[in-house]
Amino acid sequence: MQNAPIKDLIEFSDFEKLDIRVGTIINVADVEKSKKLMKLAVDFGDHQRSILAGIKQERENPLEIKGKQALFVVNLPEQKMAGEVSQGMLFDIGYADNLTPCLAMPETPMPNGSRAG
Template sequence: MATFEDFQKLDMRVGEIIRAEEFTKARKPAYKLWIDFGDEIGVKQSSAQITDRYRLDELVGKQVLGVVNFPPMKIADFKSEVLVMGTYSDQGVVLIQPEQKVKKGDRLG
C-alpha cells in the first residue's frame, strides 16, 4: 500500500499545452505535446494517448496536470519528459485540469 510519504515524492504541476502534433511513430495512437510549466521548470514534452477524446486543434492553450519528476522515457524517436494526468473513462482518456485558470507551475497540494 502506498503511503502519504510516497505521494509527497511526486511533483505534480499545472502546465499549459503550447504545441501539439500527431505522433505517427507511436505504437498506439498518441499526440506529442509541448507543455509550459512556468519559469522554474520550463517547457517539457510528453507523449499522450488522448486521441479518442481530443482533437489537435483543441489542445493548445489547455491547462493540464502533469508529474514532472519522473525520469524521461524514450517512445519511438521522442523523449517524453512528463506524465500528463488523466482518467481512463468510457469515452477515452480525459485530462485532469484545474477548474479555474491558474499560474503555470502551480503545484498539486
C-alpha cells in the first residue's frame, strides 16, 4: 500500500470541534432504497441514534457488526439519504485507501458515550 499524503495542518481548536464517542451497535438493518447504506441503531448510553453507514458492499456480512462498540462522530448535522435520516457518522479504517474497512473501536469495553480525544 502506498500511504496517502498527510492532509494540511489544522489548528487544535478545529480538532476539538469534533465530538467522537463510543457507541454500541444494537441493530443493523438494510436501507432498501440504497445499494451502499445500512441503518445502524447505536446506543450512546443516555440516548440512541440512527446512523447510516455505507457498509453494504464493503462487508461480506454487514450484520456481523451488531453488538460491537465503535467510534462515531455525533455532532454532525442530521443528513437525509435514501429516504432515511442519519444522526452521525461511523468511523471506519481503510475505506479511503481502498482497503477492506474495519471498525475503529476501543481496545477494551468502554461505557457508551465515552469521548475520544
